[in-house]
Amino acid sequence: MKEPIEIGGVTKHIGVARKRTEDPQILMGQAKYVDDIKIPGTLEVAFLRSTHAHARIVEIRSEVAKQHPDCHRLVTAQEFSAGATTFFPNTRGTLKPVVMPFIAKDKVRFVGEIIAVVVAPTRYIAEDIVDLIEVEYESLPAYSDVEDAMQNDATLIHEELGTNIYYSDSYTSGDVDKAFADADLVVSEKVATGRTSAAPMETRGVMATWGWDDTLTVWSSTQMPYPLRTSIAANLSIPEQIIRVVAPTVGGGFGQKAHFFPEEFILPWLAKEFKQPVKWIEDRREHLLSASHAKQCTIYMNIAFKSDGTMTGMKVKNIGDSGAYSQYPWSGLIESVAANNGAPGAFTFPTISFETVVCLTNKMSTGAYRGVGWSAGCYAREMVLTKAARLLGLDIVDLYRKNFIKADEFPYITATQQTYDSGDYHKVLDKCLELSNYTQLKSEPRKMSNGKLRGIGVAFFVEQTNWGSRSAAESGFPATLHDTTTVEMDPSGKVTIKSGQFSHGQGLKTTLAQVAAETLGVPFEDVKVVDGDTATGAYGMGTFASRSAVIGGGTVIRAANDVRNKLLKIAAHVMEANDQDLTIDEGKIYVKGSPERSMTVAEIAYITYFDRFTRPDEDEIEPTLSATRHYDPPAAYANGSHAVAIELDPETGLIDIKRIVAVEDCGNMINPKIVDGQMRGGASQGIGMGLLESLDYDESGQLKNASFMDFLIPNAMTLPDIECAHIVTPSPYTEGGFKGAGEAAMLSIHIALSNALADALSDHEGTLVPMVTPIGPQEVINLINNTNQPVPR
């Protein structure tokens, strides 16, 4: 491992809560999202999607539709010719390959699967034509419950696999059986986390056009333009260098847009085949039916305790409900495998054993969504801890303190072989308890004068961040992930960052510019970040998995540092000084200690480009002011704590959230305001997952809430203000000491919420601890009635 580069500009840009450079255009309605890009002659696409969850396609009758005067193209699997592969190598031996056709051929496996494609002048007309297509289906038994699909006699969803279970493995560390045999208390629970969707406000959308120069341009609302380019090349069998993928302004992704979806190949194929620009903008119903779902796991969690609260072992079986396919490129393992590898959390479990099973069902495939795997896995572990604390007569905080990894134990290797780099968990927890007034609230009576029950809950998380190759491997994914950035100084001394990273709302253009400004020593305003376009950037994996600030920031530090060193060498020559004695601050290069001996960065840049008489000999120093650097750092583990205070109406089961406190240690912060924004946004989604959101399928595999009327995401009245605080322990492993911050809230706020509910009900008989998400009023009433069963959804 290379030592991180020392940076520390004279004028600070890192750590400054700057206003975002992205915002004025957005605020004026000038930012361009996919649907805002106009090319004359663009035709629109609508899809005929399956109404059956599992059925053979007997016949597609499309003659009438084809005769519609405005039907430009009607394509079914018969006419479609693009391949269906993911290019990401996944070397896990026991993973059975699940093939996802882009257009269903002989059978459909979930409601919403594409059967036919219609191209017409407008979306209105395209939908008219879709209405004219008739499909005859032959129904097959459909599975919406994963444990039904796992049965030996279950109908096969992918016949060629010979089973619906396409992945299973197990892992043991230490003598877990002995730990359980010697335990004073074992708590065992079945925990069911609900199925949700990232549901960004901008749905998916793809536009594609074939140029006169035989180039393919694809605009997609994606989080990973470069991998998409590689994948389109592979699936359309065309050379990658003729493809340009652009992710324009993207209206939220949250991991969901870090996949390859069939539409991202169908549209380019149409453009290539028919040489016409085509556009598809997903509508909200399509989105809820056919953009990847997330978080649904069935977890059997068993934890062994000593009577003083010491945790001695964990046994966990995580059953992932993958839906109908193994979503490209990450596969359907993404929930369960990540959950199990992260099972120890913040604690020193001496023994652990886990079993992972991933099984197909007739629902939309599951994929990445903020806090992948961990949202479910942490919930199962923590709710069992909460129950154990109650049975042991302890507060959950006592249990935390007793079992936390201590600040002097880092680097710490967990029972699942993850190397935690840094942290001070006690300090973070204490801060959260203090800000939330936890102890005081705990001591007050549960019953309030208004008849409601007061509840306070706290939870703690450790989050694996900055997915590079090593981080991915520690999470159970042997993928190669890295990033590259080019830093280029032009003759005027202004700087362009060409990044393979890409912002879809996180303000990365601002943070990367801050990192560059500080590393280089130029004014913030002199830095421009170009991203989201494979024609102008450098190959990168994209923005997901809390990686961009760390890996993107790291590439910028490395490349900017190279440019800075070059600049100093040239300046040293021009100024007849030693480059070691020079420094750069806000565009001015001067001899340390005597700022009057100075030149501007612009002057040196100009000389470098245009004045061969003044600059050093080009054999000595090549006169280029650009550098391209790669970065694939080890994992950095962020941590934090949430507290949620609620008032529960015990008669209706409604939870009113009164306060949220979030404390996070994501190492050195580049832009604290942006970090707060991530914490608040994540908290909102975490509350959504914990309280409201559930995509419910009936027993025949129909999604019962395929609209925003019934799939509920939080609105402004759902949430109170979200109070943020920070503890900083820089990562010793990463450039800048950064740790990721994007997903954190999704690892523990839903737990704090459930803990608050358990606390509000602590005067009730029985140990009432919820074991299900979301906890809607129905689930609360079930809990109060002590029928703590997951609601059949």
Next chain:
Amino acid sequence: MSEKQKISLNVNGSNYEREIEPRTLLSDFIRQDIDLTGTHVGCEHGICGSCTVLLDGLPVRSCLTFAVQAEGRLVETVESLDSDGELSVLQNAFWEHQGLQCGFCTPGILMSMKAFLQENSSPSREEIRDALSGNLCRCTGYHDIVDAVVAAAAASQTGEADRT
């Protein structure tokens, strides 16, 4: 009639006349027929609020309005808020307080809040949350938006500018 209908309406101070199918939603008319793409479409069933515009000064869902219903009326969209690139007090407050992240919902929120602040010039945080609740945002958790609206109200009160 389902054949095209001629409509004329005023959007952001300019008059437009177009021939459209009666089923054309006002949101699509604004975005496609007159190319004002600042107004966004997030659900097309009236829940998310991204498409909110002002119709005769009142915020409405443009996805739950047929363009033919806007015949002869005044429509204001997000593009009307700034003056030649100079942000309004409300827009500035959103920038200052980071009342946006991906920005997709932002135009609808700005239009709702513009109308709201005209009715209630010094709202409490709770009143702001109530007024905001018809606009979904998936990124911010709303906190920073509430901050921005509080600041915009305060700035307008102290007369820093008279435009919200």
Next chain:
Amino acid sequence: MKLEGTADFPYCAADVWKALHDIDILTKTIPGCRSMTANDEGGYVIAVSLGVAAIKGDYEGTLNVTDVEFPTHYMLDGSGAGQPGYVSVHVDCQLSTNESATRLTWICDAEVGGLIAGIGGRVTSGISKFMAKQFFKAFEQEMKNHFEELTNVSDDG
């Protein structure tokens, strides 16, 4: 979706059975029935508009009668498809008699797929129950009409 109910008719089981298999009566009483004809397999081809107010979907499909044990039991298997998606039903019909009436006990397993399933969840089962009620109300009336007609005919004769 599971629906069930009972209906009592002041007629003997054979008459009720006959009426329940009478195309004319069924066409008049099945809510939204646009047409119904017997097919070769002893079942029916049926076209219905299902729904309420502006929210209606046209479905075309078949109804098959199976497990026939005249006059006490039969199964009705139906499936239809239309623009909003598909509907399929399995109805178990039991007829039992006491002194004065015949009781029909029915249990219906219905599957609704497509648009209605995803969007109309809040009201689907309620509307289905309403339509079942509507059917039996109309059916009772039709039977009454039918028998009055018969009585009238015999009186005249």
Next chain:
Amino acid sequence: MKPANFDYYRATSLEHACELLSQHGDDAKILAGGQSLIAAMNFRLARPPVLIDISNIDGPNEIVDEDTGVRIKATTTQRTAEHSPSVRNRLPVLAAAIENIAHFQIRNKGTVGGSIVNADPASELPAMSVLLDAELQVISASGEQIIDAEDFFITYMTTALQSDEVVASVLFKEPPTNSGWGFHEIARRAGDFAMAGSAAIIALDSEAICTYASIALFGVAATPVRAKEAEAALVGKNVSDELFEKAALLVADVVEAESDVHASEEYRGNVARVLTVRALKDACDRSKAALGLGK
């Protein structure tokens, strides 16, 4: 998600709308605020071949005080009614109910008549019309008639309105003097359709004897329903929390709730009772306040 084609007619008056309706029969639907209809059309759940638009008729917002109550023109937007001084003074429960309809952007376009005719059993305005004994002024090409709200609702989205008829205005009756009101609904998220709701009006005499009671429930049956037995259990009695608890048990007689993704029918039935108790208590407190009685 784009609507199917339709023929569009812009009515210049309600009479014109009636003419068009009688021309087009069942094919035609009235477009008022469109806040439910257009959503259903966007999903293509609704595909009316003909739309008759009454939203552009001159002077759509009209609220008139009459002796017995407040008459609201059907095309009046919900927001106009919500802020009307007549409504706020004479029908405060109606103003409170309207505030619970979706969000203000929807209420700016949604109309009072449109919501009632749409007859969504979870909606607030149909419930208010039965709570306040509203009279619906219904017109058609062949004349005019008055339909009592109680006779208007048949089932989900289905009313007594014939295909050639249109509701012109709604007269909401003013409750007795010194009455009080209560309104409670619950939704998982503010602004959404109610999972269950209950509204009550109670009038007391100076001895705190209940002289009048009206209770309407919504979201718990195929139509909004009056809880007549519960009302009867109150009138003539000295009010108390125990009485309210007892009376609220009787709402079970009219509750025929359905299960959906949000809650079971049992949940809804139970909450209908809970909300009725709360509505009655609020109504009682307000009536006592009007009478100058202590709580």
